[in-house]
Amino acid sequence: MNKPLTTAESQPNDLSQFWMPFTSNRDFKAAPRMLVSAKGIHYKSHDGRDILDGSAGLWCVNIGHGHPKVVEAVKAQTDTLEFAPSFQFAQPLAFELAQKLSGITPDGMDRIFYTNSGSEAVDTALKIALAYHRIRGEGTRTRLIGRERGYHGVGFGGISVGGMVANRKFFGPLINGVDHLPHTHNLAEQAFTKGQPTWGAHLADELERMVALHDASNIAAVIVEPMAGSTGVLVPPEGYLQRLREITAKHGILLIFDEVITGFGRLGTNFAADRFGVKPDLFTMAKGLTSGYVPMGAVAADNKIYDTFMSESPGGIELFHGYTYTAHPLACAAAMATLQVYEEESLFQRAADLSPHLEDAIHSLKDLPNVIDIRNIGLVGAIELAPRDGAPGARGMEACIKAYEAGLMVRVSGDVIALSPPFIVEKSQIDEMMDILSKVIKAID
Numbered sequence: 290m291n292k293p294l295t296t297a298e299s300q301p302n303d304l305s306q307f308w309m310p311f312t313s314n315r316d317f318k319a320a321p322r323m324l325v326s327a328k329g330i331h332y333k334s335h336d337g338r339d340i341l342d343g344s345a346g347l348w349c350v351n352i353g354h355g356h357p358k359v360v361e362a363v364k365a366q367t368d369t370l371e372f373a374p375s376f377q378f379a380q381p382l383a384f385e386l387a388q389k390l391s392g393i394t395p396d397g398m399d400r401i402f403y404t405n406s407g408s409e410a411v412d413t414a415l416k417i418a419l420a421y422h423r424i425r426g427e428g429t430r431t432r433l434i435g436r437e438r439g440y441h442g443v444g445f446g447g448i449s450v451g452g453m454v455a456n457r458k459f460f461g462p463l464i465n466g467v468d469h470l471p472h473t474h475n476l477a478e479q480a481f482t483k484g485q486p487t488w489g490a491h492l493a494d495e496l497e498r499m500v501a502l503h504d505a506s507n508i509a510a511v512i513v514e515p516m517a518g519s520t521g522v523l524v525p526p527e528g529y530l531q532r533l534r535e536i537t538a539k540h541g542i543l544l545i546f547d548e549v550i551t552g553f554g555r556l557g558t559n560f561a562a563d564r565f566g567v568k569p570d571l572f573t574m575a576k577g578l579t580s581g582y583v584p585m586g587a588v589a590a591d592n593k594i595y596d597t598f599m600s601e602s603p604g605g606i607e608l609f610h611g612y613t614y615t616a617h618p619l620a621c622a623a624a625m626a627t628l629q630v631y632e633e634e635s636l637f638q639r640a641a642d643l644s645p646h647l648e649d650a651i652h653s654l655k656d657l658p659n660v661i662d663i664r665n666i667g668l669v670g671a672i673e674l675a676p677r678d679g680a681p682g683a684r685g686m687e688a689c690i691k692a693y694e695a696g697l698m699v700r701v702s703g704d705v706i707a708l709s710p711p712f713i714v715e716k717s718q719i720d721e722m723m724d725i726l727s728k729v730i731k732a733i734d
């Protein structure tokens with residue numbers, strides 16, 4: 290029997306087939322929140338309402354929705370070359386984009402490996418780290434160190450080094466040989482800090498204990514998000530990342546920054562590495578790379594790592610890794626156009642300029658009921674609500690739904706409400722977001 294087609298113009302009349310990710314399918318399908326179009330800073334809901342995008346989609350739509358330059362670039366690329374393999378062949382945009390990216394990556398981190406998502410970028414970075422040590426003749430360096438409350442996507446590598454229990458506990462033993470640094474969040478010491486907390490740099494010293502336990506000769510890499518986003522916006526304490534850099538460098542351990550959220554202006558600089566003045570050996574990117582218009586991720590590697598592969602591996606393929614859609618032409622076109630928009634509209638600077646306004650606005654919610662912390666950095670802010678007894682996350686989810694009903698999309702992680710608007714947001718729209726949040730927080734018990 291032929292199934293009826295659902296066209297783009299019509300609303301779906303059956304929600305059962307799409308198994309939604311990171312979603313309570315049963316709750317959503319009982320009361321869907323469907324987004325049917327978007328322009329600028331607003332989504333349009335299926336019931337015809339304008340929804341302020343307080344989360345840049347999912348931390349990605351930094352340039353705002355429906356930017357004609359990116360839309361046109363993707364359309365034009367579809368007409369010219371919709372696909373070309375990157376295994377033993379290539380298409381020119383891949384090289385042009387890598388060159389353009391190397392213009393904004395930290396000095397000496399000019400080698401770009403493309404993926405299709407942040408999760409793939411994380412697994413790619415971990416694999417490069419392992420292979421790098423091995424081809425240098427230090428193949429015993431296999432241990433990986435992540436951090437509690439880290440989010441590094443959903444591949445087996447990413448959940449192994451990640452530190453969010455619900456993302457790990459269902460999936461067996463994961464990859465072995467992984468340790469976790471303590472997370473840096475401490476309400477007693479840091480609550481209501483504006484920007485970087487002064488307490489917590491010493492937590493990086495835990496790495497020395499891991500080195501003492503395992504010996505550096507067994508440790509390949511440490512991976513952290515410079516600012517942890519998905520786990521509820523954990524801003525790095527002053528000096529913490531510097532300390533991690535010192536210890537990793539001392540022991541020949543590679544330092545990987547996961548910049549899937551922090552890359553491309555979110556903290557007001559090209560990358561978090563620039564903001565904090567700490568250069569890793571490898572870093573991941575995704576989301577803001579194409580502003581979410583087409584999926585794409587990437588890893589930037591220190592030139593010395595790439596050079597080692599070129600000089601030390603025997604002839605032939607140097608890295609047995611890659612994806613069918615590595616350097617997909619549509620993604621490359623979207624990324625090229627997105628980078629151009631960032632530049633022409635000075636959007637990273639705009640994010641930096643808006644940051645004090647966001648800081649003042651969000652901290653003005655300090656005295657609302659159940660608010661136990663507010664934190665911010667760059668164009669990111671978070672409000673932490675006290676968990677309900679026996680129901681952690683319930684208050685946060687209720688806030689998310691009520692905000693949506695009141696015309697604002699936010700991302701929640703447990704009981705933390707995160708705000709990360711597109712960089713084109715106006716100050717008045719930030720104020721509007723706070724107004725909505727204030728009413729929502731007052732309305733939930």
Ligand SMILES: Cc1ncc(COP(=O)(O)O)c(C=O)c1O
Nearest residue numbers: 406407408440441442547549550
């Ligand atoms: C720091 C970080 N790493 C990796 C990922 C995974 O990216 P993706 O969902 O594109 O696989 C995310 C997604 O939020 C992220 O925030």
